[in-house]
Amino acid sequence: MATLRQLEYLVAIVDEGSFTRAAERLHITQPGLSHQFQALEREVGGPLLERLPRAVRLTPAGRAMLPHARAALADAERATTAARRATGVAGGELHLATLYSISFGVLPGALGIWRDRHPGVRVRLFEHRRAEDLAAAMAAGQADIALGPPPTAWEGPIRYVGTEEFLVITHAGDPVTSTDQTPGIRLADLADREWVHFTPDSGLAGILDRACAAAGFHPKIAVRTEQAPAAANYAAAGLGPTLVPANTIPPHFAGALLRPDPPVSRQLTAYTRTGPDPVAAAFLDILTDQALLMPTHIRRRLRLTERAPQSRR
Incomplete structure (x- = not known):
């Protein structure tokens, strides 16, 4: 079975476009990276990347595996964060994905309140141009919460914001x-x-x-x-x-x-892949209460x- 470390190597090689730069990013030797990647290819039964003179290109098997690799790494990161929260650790990150227009118009007030109430929990924001891109990124495990129009055929929890x-x-x-x-x-x-x-x-x-x-x-x-x-x-x-x-x-x-x-x-919703943990749920409560869909001055x-x-x- 593929390990999280091997999946991390696949993602790094694709993102960096070469084994050399991926090894530098991961702070390991290139032979060590190549050895683990070859073990991953043996596990799946075929090549995941085509090695070109100046780049790498995903094979059909690699294209099929890559989104699942990203989702597995994101889930592992959130599992660690959830465990730290459960043991009383005040730090960590809340990952939030949304659209550019929503980021500008809706989020500032809610994030300001969040910062006052949870100063030890950082917010990492991912912004997208289109609702379809947002839903696809969320399905791939990019964030804890997505804020946007209702996603099509979404299987996880959805909360109406306004x-x-x-x-x-x-x-x-x-x-x-x-x-x-x-x-x-x-x-x-x-x-x-x-x-x-x-x-x-x-x-x-x-x-x-x-x-x-x-x-x-x-x-x-x-x-x-x-x-x-x-x-x-x-x-x-x-x-x-x-x-x-x-x-x-x-x-x-x-x-x-x-x-x-x-x-x-347009309707706005907040949606998650699974039931939100206590910190994500706390942000959803703030968002629902504070989202200024029609500001007072307007x-x-x-x-x-x-x-x-x-x-x-």
């Missing part, structure tokens, strides 16, 4: 902000505009495309960016409207905020805007 609302952002002088619709806007009314869009590998790109498709058009593109805060700033500068999570808008933001009609939103600003048209009548 519903994240999206807002249309445009520049403060945009004519649409002076209509009786304010602070709401039908996306169809913006069909002829060029939009501040997102790079195709960003999950936010899919949300914007689906919302526009539901309104009957495909958005023309003025510029693409990867991050929601950058998109909001470009929209505020007049490059075109965009659609971003409300919790990514900072206080005193210069652009105009409009609620799409009908609303655009709620206040939208309410004030809603009253403005009435005051002009």
Whole structure:
């Protein structure tokens, strides 16, 4: 049976791209690494890597084994952490995986509270562009908790965190902000505009495309960016409207905020591969209580805007 050490060698060789660099990373001799790796290949009954002049390439058997090797190493690390927590050790790490937009908008408040309550437990954050990538990384054992949209066909525990609302952002002088619709806007009314869009590998790109498709058009593109805060700033500068999570808008933001009609939103969940240990469960409780899916400054600003048209009548 393959040992954890041998699986660690496989992962290191693949990540480093060579036996020499893997041996340096693991602080062992290259002959020792090669010997253990050959023993692993004998155990599985065939080659796991093809040795090229300047690199290595996984064989079909290696590609099949690699995700399981990563998951086994991650599980072993979490087992050690859980045992230390159970024996009263205050240190260790909480591994958390999420999407870039959620990391910016939802997590700061919850992580600040976590830091105050558990200063000895470090947080290691893994950020992904798309919900599918997040779920795949979580299935491979990357983290203790994943925070993102509900994963498809997930077999582990899932906790509902809340519903994240999206807002249309445009520049403060945009004519649409002076209509009786304010602070709401039908996306169809913006069909002829060029939009501040997102790079195709960003999950936010899919949300914007689906919302526009539901309104009957495909958005023309003025510029693409990867991050929601950058998109909001470009929209505020007049490059075109965009659609971003409300919790990514900072206080005193210069652009105009409009609620799409009908609303655009996404559910957020926290999910784990197995039942969370006490420390992970404590973070889930903080996250559920503190996640600011619609920050107070945004709620206040939208309410004030809603009253403005009435005051002009």
